[in-house]
Amino acid sequence: MINHIDVSSVLRRTVCDLYSNLVTRPTGAAVRTEIENLLAAWRGPSLTVIDFSHVNLLDFSCADEVVAKLLLRFDGGAPPQDAYFLLRGVREDHLDAIEAALERYQLALVMQADDGALLLVGTVNDDQRRAWQALRDLGRCAAEDVASAMGGEAADAAALLATLHERRLVMRFNDMYVPLGANP
């Protein structure tokens, strides 16, 4: 299931209908809480597109509250639900704030540029990045296919993909992996 959240709409609905800027921690916390409420209502595995297209300004504190703290709940072995996130409509100045927030917690996320390109942002090591890029280029495939593309062992690729899955950076359906934003 793919859900779409327009962050600007959430901001207007939950904080003030006159605001177009995502600034201050209380604002960020209110927006994140509303996003979490929406997520809780959606059952089963889901990919949520978090759309910043209509957000004018995003400051560092708000990026920490909205993006980093949201991802933090899902990063690791025991996420509260089987949810994945894809960011869209992220401008360069938004990205400055988001990257700074991700770095603080060693988090990473996937975003989709205006031209449709998928980008991995945040803290990942070189091997994880190579595995993610191989999967992105291949589309839905098994660990063995990623290993072939990387020129490595299947067990190593499987371990890397498992880590990426645990970090909610790729989806997994049985033995197949799917990059976020691609057709499962």
Added chain:
Amino acid sequence: MTTVINVPPSLDDHTIEQVLDQVAPLPRDQKVLIDARHTRWASPYALTTMLTLGQTRAERAAFTGPENDDTASYWARTGFYKHAEEIFDLHGHVPRGRNGGESSVLLEITPVAKSEDVHDVVERIQQKAQAILVNELHLDPQATMRFAMTLSEACQNIVEHAQRGGWVAVQTYTWRQRLGRRVVQIAVCDAGIGFRASLENAHGRRISDRWDDGMALEDAVIRGVSRFRDPGRGQGLAGVRRFVGKWEGKLSVRSGTARIAIVPSWDDDVPLAEDLAPFPGAQVQITIPERIPPR
């Protein structure tokens, strides 16, 4: 008895120290008259610091503004008198010029006490900032958003840490003395608890023998330490530092008896000044210089 505090003719982040030096030895309930009759120029930092100074007095201070009409009129247009009349007993000529309409004033002196005030400041600054930063100071259009982010974070410092309201102002002016170029300057001042007390409030924080205002500023401004356990905290000033570094700007933060500065190549300030006159709260100044377009 009233003690007269003489304000220098030119008032910036350095010369305002002369004012604070005169006030520091006085008891808070000592009546003072701040005499700015001969002042001809003041930076936004100095204007907001003077309002902050007024807030620190237990006995309401008196204030006499500049005799020079142009200076007095300009101070009125920055919003100084609007707030000064609530803080001081004003003496002498009080200009009744309307606020606004001054192209060099990007943001009039504005009180900041709560999160909503930060939203208001950010909303108000953006349209004017775009025109002035790009067209007049020749900064990259991308700088406008980052400038507003910087302003937001600087203001949030008051909301999150000061435990009382403060002031923000943004103006452009030509800084002939030190730079010979135009600059845009953000000033954010409060009379709150300051960085040292804020960090001392941190849970389980171990205070070393060397703990003082200078160390507190180094922790907060350079190392991104926050009084909150949350690792996401402390990003605001780090973001301000990045913006200032990218645009060859200057950041200085005064708190208590110390002032720390990120000093660009065009300035000769010291990185850390200590043993200044004690003054409550935190006073932040961010200065971004005009970019000289390549010929």
